[in-house]
Amino acid sequence: MTHITKLSTKGQVVLPKSIRAAHRWRPGTEFTVEEHGEGILLKPKSQSMMRDWDELIGCVPYKGPRKSIRDMDRAVAAQAREKR
Numbered sequence: 001m002t003h004i005t006k007l008s009t010k011g012q013v014v015l016p017k018s019i020r021a022a023h024r025w026r027p028g029t030e031f032t033v034e035e036h037g038e039g040i041l042l043k044p045k046s047q048s049m050m051r052d053w054d055e056l057i058g059c060v061p062y063k064g065p066r067k068s069i070r071d072m073d074r075a076v077a078a079q080a081r082e083k084r
Contacts, residue, residue: 003016015025025044034041067075 003019005014005016007013019025023044030045032043032045034043
């Protein structure tokens with residue numbers, strides 16, 4: 001199927017919704033762009049290169065009480081003192 005889109009004055013190209021949905025590309029998905037003859041090849045970066053904080057945080061489940069940055073800084077400082 002052929003789709004038609006336009007290049008904006010900012011150099012942006014809108015990918016048709018049906019293509020984005022079929023590939024599950026969400027806002028913020030990064031792509032590599034390669035020149036090929038008279039056109040370009042647009043490929044999403046590999047999954048191993050596309051990590052966002054939500055995915056990383058989900059790797060290490062924490063079930064305790066919420067901690068503030070100050071609490072975390074104090075804990076890190078305490079660990080550093082213990083290791084000296």
